[in-house]
Amino acid sequence: xxxxxxxxxxxxxxxxxxxxxxxxxxxxxxxxxxxxxxxxxxxxxxxxxxxxxxxxxxxxxxxxxxxxxxxxxxxxxxxxxxxxxxxxxxxxxxxxxxxxxxxxxxxxxxxxxx
Amino acid sequence: xxxxxxxxxxxxxxxxxxxxxxxxxxxxxxxxxxxxxxxxxxxxxxxxxxxxxxxxxxxxxxxxxxxxxxxxxxxxxxxxxxxxxxxxxxxxxxxxxxxxxxxxxxxxxxxxxx
Numbered sequence: 001x002x003x004x005x006x007x008x009x010x011x012x013x014x015x016x017x018x019x020x021x022x023x024x025x026x027x028x029x030x031x032x033x034x035x036x037x038x039x040x041x042x043x044x045x046x047x048x049x050x051x052x053x054x055x056x057x058x059x060x061x062x063x064x065x066x067x068x069x070x071x072x073x074x075x076x077x078x079x080x081x082x083x084x085x086x087x088x089x090x091x092x093x094x095x096x097x098x099x100x101x102x103x104x105x106x107x108x109x110x111x112x113x114x
Numbered sequence: 115x116x117x118x119x120x121x122x123x124x125x126x127x128x129x130x131x132x133x134x135x136x137x138x139x140x141x142x143x144x145x146x147x148x149x150x151x152x153x154x155x156x157x158x159x160x161x162x163x164x165x166x167x168x169x170x171x172x173x174x175x176x177x178x179x180x181x182x183x184x185x186x187x188x189x190x191x192x193x194x195x196x197x198x199x200x201x202x203x204x205x206x207x208x209x210x211x212x213x214x215x216x217x218x219x220x221x222x223x224x225x226x227x228x
Contacts, residue, residue: 004157006157040220040221041220041221042118042205042217042219042220043158043203043205043218044218045215088155090157099145099146099207099208100145103216104160105157105158105159107156107157108155108156110155
């Protein structure tokens with residue numbers, strides 16, 4: 001059963017703490033992405049990775065960090081520098097970053113920081 | 115910079131009605147356009163993908179059209195059902211060769227009343 005898993009579904013943290021969101025895929029995709037979604041808004045790209053040990057900043061990378069040590073995994077760390085971390089976070093993957101390949105999305109993690 | 119706008123932001127219709135959701139984009143240099151469905155608190159499900167060379171795509175009761183030169187796409191839903199209630203997002207992919215960066219609209223929240 002191939003797909004993308006994100007855990008946990010809900011995450012609560014106190015302000016000032018770093019938190020790491022998990023994203024795993026078993027689709028054998030090279031490219032992975034992290035998006036942020038705020039209420040009533042579309043998705044905005046945080047970071048993407050074309051291949052293991054490589055990642056690029058998206059449109060709103062400030063306050064976030066990522067790693068890509070394994071093809072299957074692309075964890076996102078929300079640092080204390082992120083001013084408004086409460087949001088819905090979606091991970092996606094595609095065969096490569098080439099425009100001809102569709103992105104497939106995980107179920108999302110809702111992060112609440114108080 | 116590409117901008118994607120969806121009108122209306124919210125729509126409520128009685129069951130059985132045919133309806134149209136609108137998506138407009140500012141840069142016509144796109145590779146393709148994709149319509150997604152998002153249920154509350156869930157990830158994105160791809161509905162239809164239209165290549166820039168195509169005029170429309172159909173899947174069951176859904177029909178998506180694309181007028182690239184005018185920067186518009188519509189999603190037509192025939193004989194709407196309560197199960198169609200969800201947020202519908204459109205996203206465009208640029209023609210550039212590096213990085214499959216999707217730009218999303220804010221979405222249209224559809225409610226179909228029984």
